[in-house]
Amino acid sequence: MNTNLKISNVTKIYPGCIANDNVSLEFNSGKIYALLGENGAGKSTLVKILSGVVIPDEGKIYLNKNILKLNSPSDAKKNDIGMVFQHFNLFETLSVFENLIIDSDEQRENLKEKIDTIMKKYNFSVDLDVPVLNLSAGQKQKVEIIRCLIRSPKVLIMDEPTSVLTEQETSELFLSLKKFSEEGILIIYITHKLKEVMQLCDEVAVMRRGKLVSVSQINNENIESLANKMVGQDLKTIKKKKENTSSEQLIKITNLNFTSEDPFETNLVDINFSLNRGECLGIAGISGNGQSELFQVLSGEIISNKNSIEFNKNFIGDLNPQERREYLMAFSPEDRLEQAAIPQMAIFENVALNNFKSSNFFNNGLINESKIKEHSKKIISEFNVNTDNIDLKSQFLSGGNLQKLIIGRELITSPDLLICFNPTWGLDVGAINYIHETLIKINEQNKSIILISTDTDELLKLSDKISVIHRGKLSKIMNAEDVTSEKLGILMGGGN
């Protein structure tokens, strides 16, 4: 049975921005469609319209030539449109089975049978009786997908599904999606990751600033062409100049160990490495292998043995982040919204989070607001943060602008070492480029970087040396020229 979904002249206007400007698209089952665009390009709005969360101002949606009235998410369900959101909508403390049956009127036994069939058919292995909070992100996503499949949907929409998945989980997901597609489910895949589009999809629609820019067969496209369509300008390909880096050692980690009391954290075992001025050390790995713990140990959120970290000839293992900053270290954590910045606070207040003695943000325990504001303005102009209102709450900055603010805040004091963890996670191509250029620039100024990242391409592009973290252990440090992504992949999986 063929499914045809048609979006016809859909427009949605929010105060101050046109989220969807006269968008028309047609989808047919048997293919996997990519909806590609930067953050804020209007993909999410379009998807919300299809799932009944948002009602369009104008335009119509047809399913198999019939007009669809989508006034609420339940209308979408009734019309066999299934949706897996980027953020999971699961009850953490309920069991997997309870989560699956919670919004269904069918009999428990019937559902049990149905779920078993689905799991067998697609080779899903999830324990139905454990509470959802014990599942990994990949398994949680499977639960969401099964919940859609129970209703035997005609259309399945996936909103940036891989942002929380490991590489392995991602390839598993792709296999399942291809299988669904073969069985006649129409799949719409929303993403801004170009590589995934090339791997998975048959047709790609690119959106930019609320408008549909192009619809094309994947065979006629490559990563560069898609990137250019998405950003709307030709991207400079940035390359790191290979210069003779100095041989002056900046930081040396010796026999660093961390044993966590929390069973969900990873222990760090015998970490040893050193880094010279002007170098970038990339640390690769599948997420959850101790990156977060390593970052915290390096930043001082977790305090370790004094002698385990030697920085600029000082032993600083027992200092907290603020004290380490005084020795000219800077940190950019992975989680922008919950750690690196506070969305509910103004931009200038977020700037004050990186507080040096010499910055004079706080004199004798009092807030020196004019000093902080002056400093904030400098950051905003030097690091191209797209606003001129430093009283704005930082939640109104886009991900890219917020990251520029954070990196700017950390770099404006010209530290000797920047430690960053997934600095371009979830950003659009334009912002990623900017951040990459900035990181290269500080290397050229003879400053060092430790880049912990799960993005292999990024690591290969920026690093001089690369190591892989696996189950809390670092591999030996390799020169970046001798490393290929295949080799990294093997090490990341625990091979040799």
Added chain:
Amino acid sequence: MIKIVKRDQPSKAIFFFTPVLAIFLTLIAGGIIFYILGFKPFEALKFFFIVPIADKYGFSELLLKATPLCLIAIGLSFCFKSNNWNIGAEGQLTFGAIVSGGVALLFYDQEGFYILPIVILAGAIGGMIYASIPAILKTYFNTNEILVSLMLVYVSKLILDYLVVGPWSNPEGFNFPETRQFSDSARLPLLFEGLRIHAGIFLALAAVVISWFVFYKTYLGFQMKVSGFSLKTAKYAGYKGKKMIILVFLISGACAGLAGVGEITGPIGQLHREVSPDYGFTAIIVAFLGRLHPVGIIFASLVVAITYLGAETAQIFMQIPKYTGQVFQGMILFFLLASDYLLFFKFKFIGSKK
């Protein structure tokens, strides 16, 4: 058609409007309850909210009740703003009263200007000591401060019970569970002849001013704000989390202890079993009704103080049990939490199209 839409950003106005809405809804619900009980709603509400403060004496009583509520709520807002859930202010108040009462009893037959300051200081220190227990257990042993501080309330009440019945009971008191009367030098001066309002109100006002300054002008206030939003960020910024937890608990304990001093050296004049009609618990409602803002807390403490007075008036004139006061306090909190929904969502009226 009415639609509920998510707000982009809660506006300042709505932030202070919802407490007013909560009070309004409480009045309506209260009226309905009175009606069901067989009273005329408007008359009952009048006895509850207007009659008690209609004269000079009533107004003095209002300030008398609002003083400890305000003082404790200010202290609590230091904790609540920084993500520390001290709900044992009642215990800190009681222990402050015990320590300061003990000191006052040492001087029961003496006069001197130096006595009152020592007694007040003793109360603050007592409250701080008692608040330091949950703080230290939290920072060094990872205990839950909600449970510890709450349970310590009952411990302090039992200690007080033991003292006033046993070792500290008045030797000339015919075995009544109370201590001797304090000497006049240990009493807070009255502000007006014939009214019970005493100098403790200045302590509360000083706390308001100081807390405003700390919250909005100091590095400590900034650190508290950051910790309140995200402990992860506070750690990343390198704030000394343990130090701050202990500090805010000490401030909060000192305020509660001072409220205890105010009660026993003000209207009561001795220690007995009931030094506080649950001011420490009610102040939690005051702190949130006042939005953890010093000025908001002043208004909130006045509103909640009326429920204490109203309950007494209603009992006397209408034979309504005085526990109705607690019903009203509960309703205020209930409606406040409910109307906080409006902080994040708004109603949108959509006319039918075409």
